[in-house]
Amino acid sequence: MGGTAMGGTAMGGVAMGGKAGKGGVMLWARRLRTGLRGWGGVGAMALVCALALAFALLLPLLGSRADGSAGGPPGQSGQSGPGGQSEQGGQGWPGPARGTQARAGRCDHPQDRSPSPADTEGAAIRAIKARGYLVVGVDQNSYRWGYRNPNDASGELEGFDIDLAHAIAKDLLHDEKLVQFRAIPTNERITAVEDGRVDMVVRTMTITCERLEKVAFSAPYFLTGxxxxxxxxxxxxxxxxxxxxxxxxxxxxxxxxxxxxxxxxxxxxxxxxxxxxxxxxxxxxxxxxxxxxxxxxxxxxxxxxxxxxxxxxxxxxGRRFTTDYYGVAMNRKATDLVRRVNLILEDYRRDGGWKASYDKWLAPTLGRTSESATPPAVRYR
Amino acid sequence: MTHPPTTAAAPPGPRTSPAPAPPRRTAFAEGVDRLRAAAVTEPGRLRTIGAVLALLVVAFGAVTAWQTTGRATAADDVLTSSQPLSSDAADIYRSLADANTKATSGYLAGPNETRRTRAAYEKDIRTAAAKLVTAAANSDPGSPAATTIAELNTLLPRYKGLVEAARANNRQGFPVGGAYLREANDTMQHRMLPAAEALYAKENQRLLADYGDATPYPWAAIGLGVLALGALAWAQRRHYLRTHRVLNPGLVAATAATAVVLLWLVAGHGVARADLKHSYDRGVRSLAVLYDARVASLKARSDENLTLVSRGAETKRLTDGTAEDAYAWAWDREIARLGGKLRRASVLADDAAGRRPVHTADSSMREWRSRHEKARAKNDAGDYQGARDLVVGTDAKTSTTVCFDNVDASLAAALVHETDQFRAAARDGRDALTGLPAGSVVLALLGTASALLGIGRRLSEYR
The missing domain is CATH 3.40.190.10 (Periplasmic binding protein-like II)
Incomplete structure (x- = not known):
């Protein structure tokens, strides 16, 4: 709003300067200006207000149009590449206004695209409760994240991701044991969520724009690069x-x-x-x-x-040279579950569960003071 | 071929020199003239006939000995050298595949790895290493087989190193052990087993070449024998027409000796040929199919284990664009190959004793398949522990271990049976040629002597 108002003033100034430059009518112009002095301020303010109102009304309109065009043709969205937000910068978009809007809307901060936390209960959560256990897609080969300790006779999986899955199960079903882990390959994470084979994927999965078109992510729970x-x-x-x-x-x-x-x-x-x-x-x-x-x-x-x-x-x-966030991937239709998981994550961060899990699994190698050692700052859509 | 009449008929040239006739002729021309003059006389003709008969019979004996020696040696090689080498190569192939199976089973069992599995793995490695030495000693330097053996010798320690790294890391609880095991499996399945298979194919070629040397009809010997018999018959007929004497004992004995050698040759070789063909059709072909089946079952077992070790670490992009676990995919392929090979082995097995183990293997394979499906379903449903129990457990009612062991044992029994069949038939074939080279030489010499005696007797009538 502030920027637009200043632009309006500048434009007024240029228009007046042009009129003033017209040689012999300077006297007349000066008299007009003194005549308008009282009304000129009011008029300029009215103009600024009108412009501001127009922009305020037009902005969401522009934004939604840019959203539509990005989500619409799959070919176009496919161009954005498989990586994180960093890949998006170099993409040529048809119009500057639309491009700016699309980037702001979709790809500058994919980790900020999750819906706000809420204690809702929709179809997705009801289905999980009816089933009686949570189905989570995990990795079995990532040390300290999700892996099976061969020397542990129980054969249970363990790691930071596994702890998080247990925390989610505990909140949803009041028992952290009511969770079924399915080891899934890296390149099947998205299809497993889309097909409904798993309720969610907790598997060092980076939140990216491309993935956001196919699955919904929770708020980021880990910063890496x-x-x-x-x-x-x-x-x-x-x-x-x-x-x-x-x-x-x-x-x-x-x-x-x-x-x-x-x-x-x-x-x-x-x-x-x-x-x-x-x-x-x-x-x-x-x-x-x-x-x-x-x-x-x-x-x-x-x-x-x-x-x-x-x-x-x-x-x-050396230091990390990109910024990535891990998120819990869920079906796009399961908005109730996504919001609930975001709420669970809020609690998990607040009650020290996150920190305890970090200290147990990751602190020995990532350190207690690294930027990953605290939960990433969270913003919702 | 040096016999008195010829020497007497062709006196040395210098004896004609005393007449220093104006047309001074060479000794050779003189001799030819004298021979020509002698040939038109009956004693001269008889001498010629005798020489030709002796030559034919001796040549027949010599060629028979030569051709049957070659065939007898080749038949002996089939039995004692090339087939054992081919079977050694098959053993290398099997030992390597089995070592991989045992390594993956042991890894999957983790702390519960049995002493038996571990011992079997070490034994497989030792067998492969020992047989590689034998194979190397029997290969020509610089030959493709030698190159393959050298490659296997380089890969074997690397493979073992990877397996040990996998084991050590697994003991520490590090998942990188699984990555080592996959790397070891990759080395084995994509580099070592193809090399071992190529070595087996090369040794099989050598076996086929020996078969090729042992079985063709000795046409030169047979032709010479028929020719000698014909010449003997003609000489006796001429003798009868000139002298009205029916029998010349010498010529009759020569005919009899030649006929015996010819009959022995045709019969002995015919039997050897039939036996060798039998040993190939019933033994070698079945053996090749059974070896393939066994390796397919071993590979399937490794893949089954690795499906649970890898758990999605590696995927295979299918043609329809979907991704499948690389090891689940490989299991499907190997078990289908095993089924095909077992069907083929059942067709090739020519008696009930040969079919029985193949059928047992087939039914065990079917049971294995259905249990594997259950294990896979459990794994897909997230019941990893349950899936692992089905795969490495020892419960006879549910475990795939039992089925795999049954398949392996049945195939081993079938291999023993077919090897015995091969040995018996090949030994019969080789034995059918025993004594033929020596016998043909002795009989041909006797025949030659008889023929010369017979002709000499006639010749003496002109003295």
């Missing part, structure tokens, strides 16, 4: 020039791999960096690293920390 992992003795000291001539491993279809390919093409990564090692799962990169077949690994910092926890000779190098 892409990071470099290398042997502690390695001269590699982060994402950048020290990777020149190094062999870098990344997981197939991961944000890390897309990012590596793009950065090398755009010369933000040394051309001599060898990024040809692509493996099915991020954990396979640790195998390659230990076998000496690669020199560095690029993956989510949280997962890289899980890798470092399994081998004391490797460590995280």
């Amino acid at each position: 892409q990071q470099v992992l290398a042997p502690k003795t390695s001269p590699v000291h982060g994402y950048g020039p020290s990777l020149a001539g190094r062999r870098i491993c990344s997981a197939d279809g991961s944000t890390a791999h897309d990012r590596l390919v793009r950065d090398r093409r755009e010369h933000r990564l040394p051309a001599t960096a060898d990024i040809s090692t692509v493996v099915p799962n991020q954990l396979d990169c640790l195998v390659r690293l230990q076998l000496g077949e690669v020199d560095a690994v690029v993956t989510d910092g949280a997962l890289a920390a899980g890798q470092a926890a399994q081998d004391p000779t490797v460590g995280l190098k």
Whole structure:
């Protein structure tokens, strides 16, 4: 509102200046100005108000139109790429106004797109209660996040994500044991949610714009970003020039791999960096690293920390070079569940559950003071 | 071939030299002239006939000995060298596949890994290493087989290292152990087993080549034998027409000796050929199918284990765009291959004793399949512990371990049976040629001597 008002004044000023420049009629103009002095202020204010009103009325209209165009044709939305918000910046949009609106609406902060928390109970929650247990899609290969300890005779899964799933079950069904875990592959997370095979996916899943078109996310529950992992003795000291001539491993279809390919093409990564090692799962990169077949690994910092926890000779190098948030993925139709989970997350953060889980699983490798050590700030749609 | 009449008929050249006739002719031309003059006389003709008969019978004996020696050696190689080598290669193939199966089973069982599984894994590795040495000793340096053996020798320690890393990490409770195991499995299934399969194919080629050397008809020997018999018959007929004497004992004995060698040759080789063909049709072909079936069952078992180790860490993009767990997909493929091979083995098995283990394997495979489906359903439903109990448990009523063990044991029994069948038939085939080379030489020499004696007797009538 403030910006628009200032624009209105400036425009008025230019128009008057133009009139004043017309040589011989200066005297007449001056007399007119003195004549209008009283009414001019009132008129200018009226004009400003009218303009402001018009903008206020038009803004949501513009916004909704931009939303519609982004969500409509799948081809167009597909262009936005598989990565996080960082990929969206370079996309050419047809009009500047629409582009700005679309970015603000959809992709600058995908983690802020979750509905506000509420203690609602709709069809989705009723279905879970009728079934009597919660079905959660998890990973079994991410150390400290979701994995099965082979030495634990019970064979239960454990980790930060698993704790969160238990907390959700406890709130929904009043028993944290009433949860059925299903190990699902990385590239089936979205279809599993869409098909209804699972109620939710709690599996180090990054909130991205592209995924938001297919599933709904809870508010972010963890802050992370892409990071470099290398042997502690390695001269590699982060994402950048020290990777020149190094062999870098990344997981197939991961944000890390897309990012590596793009950065090398755009010369933000040394051309001599060898990024040809692509493996099915991020954990396979640790195998390659230990076998000496690669020199560095690029993956989510949280997962890289899980890798470092399994081998004391490797460590995280440099700071994270992207900002990603993990969220709980749910079906787009299950708005009641999404809002309820957001409420559960609020409690989980407030009652210390989050912190306890972090201290138990992640503090040993991520540290107690890192920016990931506190729950990310949450904003709702 | 040096016999007195010939030497007497062709005196050395220098003896014609005393007459220094104006047309000075060479000794060779003189000799030819004298021979030509002698040939038109009856003693000269008889000498020629004798020489030709002796030559034919000796040649027949020599060629028979030569051709049957080659075939007998090849038949012996089939039995004692190339088939055992081919079976060794199959053992390498099986040991490697089995080692992988045991490694994945042990991993999945974790702290409950049995001493038996562990011992079986170590034994498989030892067997593979030992048989690789045998195979290397029997391969020509620089041959494709030698290259394959060298590759397997390089991969085996790498594989073992990966498995041990998997085990050690698993003991520590690190999921990277699973990644090591997948890497080990990948090395085994995509690099070592194809190499072992290629080695087996190469050894099988050697076996087929030996069969190819052992079974063709010895046409040269047979032809010479028929020719010698014909010449002997003609000589006796000429003898009869000239002298009205029916029998020349020497020629009759020569004919008899030649006929015996020819009959022995045709019969002995015919029997050997039939036996060898039998050993191939009933033994080698069944064995090849059974080896394939066994490896398919071992691969299926590894995949079944890895489905539960990997749990979605690796997926396979299908043609319709959907993704499936890579190991579940591989299990489906291997179990289908096992079914196909068992059907084929059942067709090839030629007696009830051969069919029985194949049918047992087939019914165990069906049971395995249905139990596997139950385990997979449990896994998909999130009951991991239940699925794992079905796969590595020892409950005879529910566990797939039992079914797999039954398939493996039945196939082992079928392999023993077919190997016995092969051995019996191949031994009969080899034995049918026993004594033929030596016998043919002795009889041919006797025949030659008889023929010369017979002709000499006639010749003496002109002295």
